[in-house]
Amino acid sequence: MAITPHTDLRLLICPLQIDNKNQITFASRDEQFEYFNSLEYIEIDNISYQRKNGVIRYPTHIDNILAYNYCMYKNENYTDKWFYAFVTDMRYVNDNLTEVYISTDYFQTWQFDIIYKNSFIEREMIDVKDDIPGKNLTPENLETR
Numbered sequence: 001m002a003i004t005p006h007t008d009l010r011l012l013i014c015p016l017q018i019d020n021k022n023q024i025t026f027a028s029r030d031e032q033f034e035y036f037n038s039l040e041y042i043e044i045d046n047i048s049y050q051r052k053n054g055v056i057r058y059p060t061h062i063d064n065i066l067a068y069n070y071c072m073y074k075n076e077n078y079t080d081k082w083f084y085a086f087v088t089d090m091r092y093v094n095d096n097l098t099e100v101y102i103s104t105d106y107f108q109t110w111q112f113d114i115i116y117k118n119s120f121i122e123r124e125m126i127d128v129k130d131d132i133p134g135k136n137l138t139p140e141n142l143e144t145r
Contacts (some may be wrong), residue, residue: 006076009056011087012041014070016105018086023107032108033082056100062092071102076099084108 014036016023026032042065044058054075056067074082085102093099126136 004142006045007047008043008045008076009071010036010041010043011041011058011065011068011075011100012036012072013135014039016086016108018069018088018103020105020107025111029082029112032111035058036082036084042068052085054102056102057093058100060098061095061099062098065098065100066090070105071100072124082109085143128130 024035026035047056056071069087070085071087072082072084074080084105086102086105086130088103089101091099130136
């Protein structure tokens with residue numbers, strides 16, 4: 001039995017950068033969805049199945065979507081999960097088609113599937129009001145001369 005692919009895709013203008021130096025954490029998937037849904041976006045429904053780190057054949061002129069740097073998509077016939085990705089490049093094909101190259105944002109896509117295990121914290125940030133020279137020192141037996 002063949003399943004007709006049904007994918008919802010949104011191109012967004014997002015503050016996240018592909019270098020992953022800054023990420024946004026959320027308390028729930030709903031909160032995450034609401035945040036990305038609140039950003040400026042354009043949407044297309046009923047496009048073909050999207051594969052991660054692939055090419056989206058977006059049916060518009062490149063000039064209409066140049067400002068968009070991020071996307072989210074859901075392949076509804078296969079999963080109810082939103083996948084998040086950076087737009088890495090765009091290529092003009094013709095006046096009615098642009099190839100949009102994407103790379104998965106692994107943190108946003110999988111942040112609620114991460115299992116954090118017990119770990120040792122080497123350094124922590126402290127409140128500014130507690131930042132008094134010498135107050136928060138812990139001997140590490142790494143004395144310098």
